[in-house]
Amino acid sequence: MKESMNRRRFLKGSALAATATAGTLAAPAIVKAQSTVLKMQAAWGGGIFLENAQSYVDRVNAMAGDALQIELLPVNSVVKTSQMQDAVHRGVLDAAHYVPAYWYSKSAVASLFGTGPCFGWSSQEVLGWVHYGGGQELFDELMAKLGLNLVSFFNSPMPAQPLGWFKEQITDSSQMKGLKYRTVGLAADVLLEMGMSVVQLPGGEIQPALKSGLIDAAEFNNPTSDRDFGMQDVSKHYHLASFHQSQEFFECTFNKTKYDNLADEQKAILKYASESENSNFYWHNTRRYAADLVKLRDEQGVNVYRTPDSVMADQLAAWDVVIDRLSAEDAFFAKVIESQKTYAKEVMNYLNLNQPDYTLAYKHHYG
Secondary structure, rough: OOOHHHHHHHHHHHHHHHHHHHHHHOOOOOOOOOOOOEEEEEEEOHHHHHHHHHHHHHHHHHHHHHHHHEEOOOHHHHHHHHHHHHHHHHOOOOOOEEEEHHHHOOOOOHHHOOOOOOOOOHHHHHHHHHOOOHHHHHHHHHHHHOOOOEEEEEEEEOOOOOEEEEEOOOHHHHHHHHEEEEEOOHHHHHHHHOOEEEEEEOOHHHHHHHHOOOOOEEEOHHHHHHHHHHHHHHHOEEOOOOOOOOOOOEEEEHHHHHHHHHOOOHHHHHHHHHHHHOOOOOOOOHHHHHHHHHHHOOOOOOOEEEEOHHHHHHHHHHHHHHHHHHHOOHHHHHHHHHEEEEHHHHHHHHHHHHOOHHHHHHHHHHO
Protein backbone atom coordinates (compact mmCIF):
# COMPACT_ATOMS: atom_id res chain seq x y z
CA MET A 1 0.00 0.00 0.00
CA LYS A 2 2.80 2.40 0.94
CA GLU A 3 4.69 1.51 -2.23
CA SER A 4 1.54 2.17 -4.32
CA MET A 5 1.03 5.63 -2.72
CA ASN A 6 4.67 6.59 -3.35
CA ARG A 7 4.31 5.53 -6.95
CA ARG A 8 1.15 7.66 -7.35
CA ARG A 9 2.96 10.68 -5.81
CA PHE A 10 5.91 10.20 -8.19
CA LEU A 11 3.65 10.00 -11.24
CA LYS A 12 1.66 13.04 -10.09
CA GLY A 13 4.86 15.01 -9.51
CA SER A 14 6.20 14.00 -12.90
CA ALA A 15 2.97 15.05 -14.56
CA LEU A 16 3.08 18.45 -12.84
CA ALA A 17 6.72 18.91 -13.86
CA ALA A 18 5.89 17.94 -17.42
CA THR A 19 2.98 20.39 -17.46
CA ALA A 20 5.19 23.16 -16.15
CA THR A 21 7.88 22.34 -18.71
CA ALA A 22 5.37 22.29 -21.54
CA GLY A 23 4.04 25.66 -20.42
CA THR A 24 7.52 27.06 -20.32
CA LEU A 25 8.28 25.79 -23.80
CA ALA A 26 4.99 27.06 -25.14
CA ALA A 27 5.63 30.62 -24.02
CA PRO A 28 9.40 31.28 -24.03
CA ALA A 29 10.85 34.66 -23.14
CA ILE A 30 12.34 35.86 -26.44
CA VAL A 31 15.14 38.42 -26.22
CA LYS A 32 16.41 39.54 -29.63
CA ALA A 33 19.88 41.03 -29.74
CA GLN A 34 20.12 44.42 -31.38
CA SER A 35 21.92 44.45 -34.72
CA THR A 36 25.33 46.13 -34.96
CA VAL A 37 25.38 48.57 -37.89
CA LEU A 38 28.70 49.82 -39.25
CA LYS A 39 28.70 52.93 -41.42
CA MET A 40 31.28 52.60 -44.20
CA GLN A 41 32.02 55.52 -46.52
CA ALA A 42 33.40 54.75 -49.96
CA ALA A 43 35.81 56.92 -51.91
CA TRP A 44 33.59 56.40 -54.97
CA GLY A 45 30.56 58.45 -56.01
CA GLY A 46 29.40 55.94 -58.59
CA GLY A 47 30.67 53.68 -61.33
CA ILE A 48 32.23 50.26 -61.13
CA PHE A 49 34.27 50.91 -57.95
CA LEU A 50 31.14 51.78 -55.99
CA GLU A 51 29.64 48.55 -57.31
CA ASN A 52 32.73 46.72 -56.00
CA ALA A 53 32.37 48.34 -52.58
CA GLN A 54 28.70 47.36 -52.50
CA SER A 55 29.62 43.80 -53.45
CA TYR A 56 31.87 43.50 -50.38
CA VAL A 57 29.15 44.99 -48.17
CA ASP A 58 26.53 42.62 -49.62
CA ARG A 59 28.72 39.62 -48.80
CA VAL A 60 29.16 40.72 -45.20
CA ASN A 61 25.46 41.44 -44.77
CA ALA A 62 24.38 38.13 -46.31
CA MET A 63 26.69 36.10 -44.05
CA ALA A 64 26.20 38.07 -40.84
CA GLY A 65 22.39 38.33 -40.99
CA ASP A 66 20.70 40.38 -38.27
CA ALA A 67 23.72 40.35 -35.99
CA LEU A 68 25.87 42.67 -38.15
CA GLN A 69 25.14 44.94 -41.09
CA ILE A 70 27.23 47.46 -43.01
CA GLU A 71 25.62 50.57 -44.43
CA LEU A 72 27.56 51.85 -47.45
CA LEU A 73 27.77 55.61 -47.95
CA PRO A 74 29.00 57.18 -51.22
CA VAL A 75 31.88 59.65 -51.53
CA ASN A 76 31.74 62.83 -49.42
CA SER A 77 28.66 61.65 -47.48
CA VAL A 78 30.24 62.45 -44.12
CA VAL A 79 33.78 63.67 -44.87
CA LYS A 80 35.94 64.34 -47.91
CA THR A 81 38.01 61.50 -49.32
CA SER A 82 41.22 63.02 -47.96
CA GLN A 83 39.69 62.97 -44.45
CA MET A 84 38.31 59.42 -44.49
CA GLN A 85 41.17 57.70 -42.71
CA ASP A 86 41.18 60.25 -39.88
CA ALA A 87 37.40 59.96 -39.61
CA VAL A 88 37.62 56.18 -39.15
CA HIS A 89 40.51 56.57 -36.70
CA ARG A 90 38.44 58.98 -34.58
CA GLY A 91 35.22 56.97 -34.86
CA VAL A 92 33.33 59.57 -36.90
CA LEU A 93 33.02 56.76 -39.46
CA ASP A 94 33.08 53.07 -38.55
CA ALA A 95 34.78 52.06 -41.78
CA ALA A 96 36.02 53.18 -45.19
CA HIS A 97 36.49 51.65 -48.65
CA TYR A 98 39.36 53.23 -50.61
CA VAL A 99 42.98 52.63 -51.70
CA PRO A 100 46.13 53.22 -49.62
CA ALA A 101 47.45 55.71 -52.20
CA TYR A 102 44.73 58.10 -51.00
CA TRP A 103 46.49 58.59 -47.66
CA TYR A 104 50.01 58.37 -49.06
CA SER A 105 50.81 61.86 -47.70
CA LYS A 106 50.95 60.39 -44.16
CA SER A 107 53.61 57.85 -45.08
CA ALA A 108 55.26 56.87 -48.36
CA VAL A 109 55.10 53.28 -47.06
CA ALA A 110 51.33 53.37 -47.65
CA SER A 111 51.91 53.32 -51.38
CA LEU A 112 53.85 50.05 -51.09
CA PHE A 113 50.54 48.39 -50.17
CA GLY A 114 49.20 48.52 -53.71
CA THR A 115 50.88 51.21 -55.82
CA GLY A 116 54.51 50.42 -55.19
CA PRO A 117 57.34 49.33 -57.49
CA CYS A 118 56.95 46.31 -59.74
CA PHE A 119 59.28 43.45 -58.87
CA GLY A 120 57.95 41.43 -61.77
CA TRP A 121 54.70 40.70 -59.99
CA SER A 122 51.01 41.55 -60.45
CA SER A 123 48.38 42.57 -57.91
CA GLN A 124 47.62 38.90 -57.28
CA GLU A 125 51.15 38.26 -56.03
CA VAL A 126 51.24 41.45 -53.96
CA LEU A 127 48.12 40.23 -52.20
CA GLY A 128 49.87 36.90 -51.74
CA TRP A 129 52.67 38.82 -50.00
CA VAL A 130 50.07 40.56 -47.81
CA HIS A 131 48.48 37.27 -46.74
CA TYR A 132 51.41 34.86 -46.75
CA GLY A 133 54.61 36.88 -46.99
CA GLY A 134 54.40 39.08 -43.91
CA GLY A 135 52.72 42.05 -45.57
CA GLN A 136 49.74 42.23 -43.21
CA GLU A 137 52.02 42.18 -40.18
CA LEU A 138 54.12 45.00 -41.65
CA PHE A 139 50.96 47.01 -42.35
CA ASP A 140 49.80 46.53 -38.76
CA GLU A 141 53.24 47.67 -37.62
CA LEU A 142 52.84 50.78 -39.79
CA MET A 143 49.47 51.52 -38.16
CA ALA A 144 51.11 51.30 -34.74
CA LYS A 145 53.96 53.58 -35.82
CA LEU A 146 51.49 56.18 -37.09
CA GLY A 147 49.31 55.82 -33.97
CA LEU A 148 46.23 54.96 -36.02
CA ASN A 149 43.31 53.15 -34.39
CA LEU A 150 42.60 51.05 -37.50
CA VAL A 151 42.27 47.46 -38.71
CA SER A 152 42.42 46.92 -42.48
CA PHE A 153 41.75 44.12 -44.96
CA PHE A 154 42.94 44.18 -48.57
CA ASN A 155 41.13 42.76 -51.57
CA SER A 156 40.41 43.02 -55.29
CA PRO A 157 43.59 42.58 -57.36
CA MET A 158 43.45 45.23 -60.09
CA PRO A 159 45.02 44.71 -63.50
CA ALA A 160 47.91 47.04 -64.34
CA GLN A 161 46.67 50.57 -64.84
CA PRO A 162 46.94 52.12 -68.31
CA LEU A 163 49.52 54.84 -68.90
CA GLY A 164 46.47 56.85 -69.88
CA TRP A 165 45.21 59.54 -72.19
CA PHE A 166 47.39 61.86 -74.27
CA LYS A 167 46.96 64.53 -76.95
CA GLU A 168 49.03 62.46 -79.37
CA GLN A 169 50.40 58.95 -79.65
CA ILE A 170 53.43 58.36 -77.43
CA THR A 171 56.05 56.45 -79.42
CA ASP A 172 59.10 57.32 -77.33
CA SER A 173 59.86 58.14 -73.71
CA SER A 174 61.27 61.55 -74.66
CA GLN A 175 57.73 62.77 -75.45
CA MET A 176 56.81 62.42 -71.79
CA LYS A 177 59.22 65.09 -70.53
CA GLY A 178 57.56 68.32 -69.43
CA LEU A 179 53.99 67.02 -69.68
CA LYS A 180 51.56 67.95 -66.90
CA TYR A 181 50.17 64.57 -65.85
CA ARG A 182 47.65 63.34 -63.30
CA THR A 183 48.43 60.40 -61.03
CA VAL A 184 48.55 59.58 -57.28
CA GLY A 185 50.79 57.93 -54.69
CA LEU A 186 54.41 57.01 -55.29
CA ALA A 187 53.75 57.08 -59.03
CA ALA A 188 53.94 60.86 -58.71
CA ASP A 189 57.56 60.60 -57.50
CA VAL A 190 58.41 58.19 -60.31
CA LEU A 191 57.03 60.37 -63.08
CA LEU A 192 58.62 63.47 -61.61
CA GLU A 193 61.90 61.58 -61.85
CA MET A 194 61.15 61.05 -65.54
CA GLY A 195 60.83 64.79 -66.08
CA MET A 196 57.06 65.15 -65.98
CA SER A 197 55.05 67.69 -63.98
CA VAL A 198 52.58 65.83 -61.77
CA VAL A 199 49.14 66.94 -60.52
CA GLN A 200 47.23 64.78 -58.02
CA LEU A 201 43.48 65.08 -58.65
CA PRO A 202 40.45 63.01 -57.56
CA GLY A 203 38.79 60.94 -60.25
CA GLY A 204 35.88 63.25 -60.98
CA GLU A 205 38.17 66.23 -61.70
CA ILE A 206 40.43 64.51 -64.25
CA GLN A 207 38.36 64.91 -67.40
CA PRO A 208 37.53 68.62 -66.81
CA ALA A 209 41.22 69.31 -66.08
CA LEU A 210 42.28 67.62 -69.32
CA LYS A 211 39.57 69.44 -71.24
CA SER A 212 40.54 72.86 -69.87
CA GLY A 213 44.26 72.33 -70.43
CA LEU A 214 45.15 72.31 -66.73
CA ILE A 215 46.86 68.98 -67.48
CA ASP A 216 48.26 67.51 -70.70
CA ALA A 217 47.73 63.83 -69.95
CA ALA A 218 46.13 61.64 -67.30
CA GLU A 219 45.37 58.19 -65.99
CA PHE A 220 42.77 56.94 -63.54
CA ASN A 221 42.56 53.16 -63.41
CA ASN A 222 40.75 51.17 -66.12
CA PRO A 223 38.76 51.40 -69.39
CA THR A 224 35.36 51.22 -67.65
CA SER A 225 35.99 54.08 -65.22
CA ASP A 226 37.77 56.11 -67.92
CA ARG A 227 34.79 55.70 -70.23
CA ASP A 228 32.37 56.67 -67.45
CA PHE A 229 34.41 59.83 -66.82
CA GLY A 230 34.14 60.72 -70.52
CA MET A 231 37.87 60.68 -71.21
CA GLN A 232 37.12 59.67 -74.82
CA ASP A 233 35.48 63.07 -75.32
CA VAL A 234 38.71 64.98 -74.68
CA SER A 235 41.34 62.58 -76.04
CA LYS A 236 41.51 59.90 -78.72
CA HIS A 237 44.91 58.48 -77.75
CA TYR A 238 44.77 55.80 -75.04
CA HIS A 239 47.88 53.91 -73.94
CA LEU A 240 47.59 50.60 -72.07
CA ALA A 241 50.33 48.96 -69.98
CA SER A 242 52.57 50.84 -67.58
CA PHE A 243 54.80 50.33 -64.55
CA HIS A 244 53.76 53.56 -62.80
CA GLN A 245 50.91 51.68 -61.05
CA SER A 246 51.18 48.11 -62.28
CA GLN A 247 49.44 46.70 -59.21
CA GLU A 248 46.79 48.01 -56.81
CA PHE A 249 43.87 46.80 -54.67
CA PHE A 250 41.25 48.11 -52.27
CA GLU A 251 41.64 48.69 -48.55
CA CYS A 252 38.64 48.06 -46.29
CA THR A 253 39.55 49.80 -43.05
CA PHE A 254 37.67 49.68 -39.74
CA ASN A 255 37.87 51.60 -36.49
CA LYS A 256 39.89 49.24 -34.29
CA THR A 257 37.92 49.94 -31.10
CA LYS A 258 34.67 49.17 -32.90
CA TYR A 259 36.20 46.09 -34.52
CA ASP A 260 37.62 44.74 -31.23
CA ASN A 261 34.15 44.92 -29.67
CA LEU A 262 32.65 42.62 -32.32
CA ALA A 263 32.14 38.90 -31.70
CA ASP A 264 34.84 36.63 -33.10
CA GLU A 265 32.52 35.26 -35.76
CA GLN A 266 31.68 38.80 -36.91
CA LYS A 267 35.38 39.64 -37.20
CA ALA A 268 35.84 36.49 -39.25
CA ILE A 269 33.04 37.51 -41.61
CA LEU A 270 34.65 40.91 -42.26
CA LYS A 271 37.93 39.17 -43.07
CA TYR A 272 36.66 36.28 -45.16
CA ALA A 273 34.18 38.43 -47.09
CA SER A 274 37.21 40.47 -48.10
CA GLU A 275 39.04 37.37 -49.32
CA SER A 276 35.93 36.21 -51.18
CA GLU A 277 35.68 39.56 -52.95
CA ASN A 278 39.17 38.97 -54.41
CA SER A 279 37.88 36.43 -56.90
CA ASN A 280 34.58 38.16 -57.60
CA PHE A 281 36.31 41.46 -58.36
CA TYR A 282 38.75 39.93 -60.81
CA TRP A 283 36.11 37.95 -62.70
CA HIS A 284 33.56 40.78 -62.73
CA ASN A 285 35.84 43.71 -63.50
CA THR A 286 38.07 42.04 -66.07
CA ARG A 287 34.99 41.20 -68.16
CA ARG A 288 33.69 44.78 -67.93
CA TYR A 289 37.08 46.34 -68.70
CA ALA A 290 37.48 44.18 -71.80
CA ALA A 291 34.01 45.03 -73.11
CA ASP A 292 34.42 48.76 -72.50
CA LEU A 293 37.82 48.83 -74.20
CA VAL A 294 36.15 47.45 -77.34
CA LYS A 295 33.44 50.15 -77.10
CA LEU A 296 36.04 52.89 -76.70
CA ARG A 297 37.84 51.65 -79.82
CA ASP A 298 34.97 50.59 -82.09
CA GLU A 299 32.13 52.92 -81.07
CA GLN A 300 33.90 56.05 -79.88
CA GLY A 301 36.87 56.23 -82.20
CA VAL A 302 39.63 55.92 -79.60
CA ASN A 303 43.08 54.87 -80.79
CA VAL A 304 44.30 52.17 -78.40
CA TYR A 305 48.03 51.55 -78.15
CA ARG A 306 50.37 49.48 -76.06
CA THR A 307 52.80 51.76 -74.20
CA PRO A 308 56.28 51.61 -75.82
CA ASP A 309 58.95 49.58 -74.08
CA SER A 310 61.17 52.68 -73.91
CA VAL A 311 58.65 54.37 -71.61
CA MET A 312 58.34 51.33 -69.36
CA ALA A 313 62.11 50.85 -69.19
CA ASP A 314 62.51 54.47 -68.08
CA GLN A 315 59.78 53.96 -65.50
CA LEU A 316 61.68 51.02 -63.99
CA ALA A 317 64.86 53.12 -63.87
CA ALA A 318 62.96 55.95 -62.18
CA TRP A 319 61.53 53.49 -59.65
CA ASP A 320 65.08 52.46 -58.73
CA VAL A 321 65.98 56.07 -57.94
CA VAL A 322 62.83 56.64 -55.87
CA ILE A 323 63.23 53.37 -53.93
CA ASP A 324 66.86 54.07 -53.09
CA ARG A 325 66.11 57.62 -51.95
CA LEU A 326 63.16 56.71 -49.74
CA SER A 327 64.92 53.65 -48.32
CA ALA A 328 67.83 55.85 -47.26
CA GLU A 329 65.42 58.27 -45.57
CA ASP A 330 63.19 55.72 -43.83
CA ALA A 331 64.40 52.39 -42.39
CA PHE A 332 60.85 51.05 -42.22
CA PHE A 333 60.31 51.81 -45.90
CA ALA A 334 63.50 49.86 -46.62
CA LYS A 335 62.26 46.99 -44.44
CA VAL A 336 59.00 46.69 -46.39
CA ILE A 337 60.81 46.87 -49.74
CA GLU A 338 63.18 44.09 -48.70
CA SER A 339 60.26 41.90 -47.60
CA GLN A 340 58.52 42.44 -50.95
CA LYS A 341 61.64 41.73 -53.01
CA THR A 342 62.31 38.51 -51.10
CA TYR A 343 58.76 37.26 -51.67
CA ALA A 344 58.61 38.33 -55.34
CA LYS A 345 61.98 36.79 -56.21
CA GLU A 346 60.92 33.35 -55.04
CA VAL A 347 57.29 33.35 -56.19
CA MET A 348 57.94 34.95 -59.59
CA ASN A 349 60.84 32.59 -60.25
CA TYR A 350 58.32 29.75 -60.13
CA LEU A 351 55.58 31.55 -62.07
CA ASN A 352 57.89 32.83 -64.82
CA LEU A 353 59.31 29.35 -65.35
CA ASN A 354 55.93 27.65 -65.23
CA GLN A 355 53.57 30.01 -67.06
CA PRO A 356 53.40 29.52 -70.82
CA ASP A 357 53.36 32.55 -73.12
CA TYR A 358 49.61 33.23 -73.24
CA THR A 359 50.11 35.83 -75.96
CA LEU A 360 51.44 33.07 -78.22
CA ALA A 361 48.26 31.06 -77.71
CA TYR A 362 46.08 34.15 -78.23
CA LYS A 363 47.77 34.96 -81.54
CA HIS A 364 47.45 31.32 -82.62
CA HIS A 365 43.66 31.54 -82.33
CA TYR A 366 42.87 35.17 -83.14
CA GLY A 367 45.83 36.40 -85.21
